[in-house]
Amino acid sequence: MSGGTQPTYLAFDIGGTKVASGFVTLPAAAGDTPIVTGRCSIPTEAARGGDDLKRRIVALAMRQLEQAAAEDVTITGIGIAAAGVPDSETGVIVAATDILPGWRGQRIYDAFADVTDLPVRMIGDVGAHGLGEASYGAGRGKGVVLSIGVGTGIGGAIVVDGGLFTGAHGVAGHAGHVPSALGRGFLCSCGTREGHIEPVASGTGLKDLYNRRLEGAHEGADAADTAVEAGGDVPEPASSGADVAARAAAGEPLACAVLADSARALGECIGGMGNLVDPDVIVVSGSVVKAGPIWWDALRDGFAESALALVKPTPLVEGALGGDAPLIGAAAAVRQYVQSR
Ligand SMILES: [Zn+2]
Numbered sequence: 001m002s003g004g005t006q007p008t009y010l011a012f013d014i015g016g017t018k019v020a021s022g023f024v025t026l027p028a029a030a031g032d033t034p035i036v037t038g039r040c041s042i043p044t045e046a047a048r049g050g051d052d053l054k055r056r057i058v059a060l061a062m063r064q065l066e067q068a069a070a071e072d073v074t075i076t077g078i079g080i081a082a083a084g085v086p087d088s089e090t091g092v093i094v095a096a097t098d099i100l101p102g103w104r105g106q107r108i109y110d111a112f113a114d115v116t117d118l119p120v121r122m123i124g125d126v127g128a129h130g131l132g133e134a135s136y137g138a139g140r141g142k143g144v145v146l147s148i149g150v151g152t153g154i155g156g157a158i159v160v161d162g163g164l165f166t167g168a169h170g171v172a173g174h175a176g177h178v179p180s181a182l183g184r185g186f187l188c189s190c191g192t193r194e195g196h197i198e199p200v201a202s203g204t205g206l207k208d209l210y211n212r213r214l215e216g217a218h219e220g221a222d223a224a225d226t227a228v229e230a231g232g233d234v235p236e237p238a239s240s241g242a243d244v245a246a247r248a249a250a251g252e253p254l255a256c257a258v259l260a261d262s263a264r265a266l267g268e269c270i271g272g273m274g275n276l277v278d279p280d281v282i283v284v285s286g287s288v289v290k291a292g293p294i295w296w297d298a299l300r301d302g303f304a305e306s307a308l309a310l311v312k313p314t315p316l317v318e319g320a321l322g323g324d325a326p327l328i329g330a331a332a333a334v335r336q337y338v339q340s341r
Pocket residue numbers: 176177178188189190191192196198
């Protein structure tokens with residue numbers, strides 16, 4: 001299955017709802033595409049706690065390694081894209097949100113060392129996504145890549161010359177937690193209500209911004225005027241970011257305004273990040289990038305407004321690897337680790 005010179009890695013993407021794994025064969029030539037096979041996933045079942053999750057991930061790894069052996073696939077290393085903030089040197093999860101109770105403090109490398117001699121490298125899931133896109137996706141061939149993921153939450157990663165920039169505490173790239181006036185009064189996943197971009201620009205944030213304005217509409221504020229001026233009835237609350245995007249695509253004025261305001265505010269934040277990092281390319285991925293032209297146009301407008309003259313022409317492009325990006329990035333991370341030893 002894998003070529004002689006193309007190493008294959010067992011990769012994991014540990015998220016809040018599922019743990020995905022697969023065999024990732026990284027290409028020898030720069031222009032070729034990684035191949036992901038042997039895909040497998042288990043539910044995270046976060047409520048069972050961090051110990052239980054760690055044990056089930058190691059058990060999954062054992063099954064995957066047996067399958068690889070049965071298929072005559074040689075596994076060269078294990079790459080892990082983990083939710084939370086992992087310490088790549090020690091293999092310990094140093095921070096995690098309430099989405100994964102008991103995940104913080106888990107010693108992942110130790111658990112793997114008990115069952116395999118293969119080299120293991122773990123990085124953050126958002127960093128892995130960025131590393132995957134920078135190495136083999138929309139940022140391939142570029143020196144400095146700023147990757148922004150806009151899904152249930154908002155995350156980011158900075159990749160410089162193929163290496164993930166993680167900062168002093170592994171926190172670098174937390175793109176959702178930059179100030180935005182639009183977010184004031186909305187509870188961010190980090191705990192602040194002072195105005196971060198995530199709670200009004202993630203998929204969940206789009207829904208919350210829409211429903212907040214709808215409440216305002218019921219109380220006779222601006223949004224009602226918008227709806228009434230357009231000759232429409234006051235709509236039902238939105239159920240998701242995708243719901244808001246669908247309403248906008250159907251021409252509903254409130255949804256169009258929310259989508260545009262949210263994307264413009266996010267674009268302004270990305271412009272500020274662009275001024276700080278000066279990337280060659282900005283890769284935007286995640287479920288919300290499917291929200292359509294209203295979203296993309298407003299994102300680009302907001303970016304252009306806050307980016308410095310030399311940063312303004314930086315391409316803002318959609319990610320190319322989809323859901324495989326973290327697996328591919330995790331494989332790239334363990335390959336870098338093995339090559340550096
Ligand atoms: Zn925050």
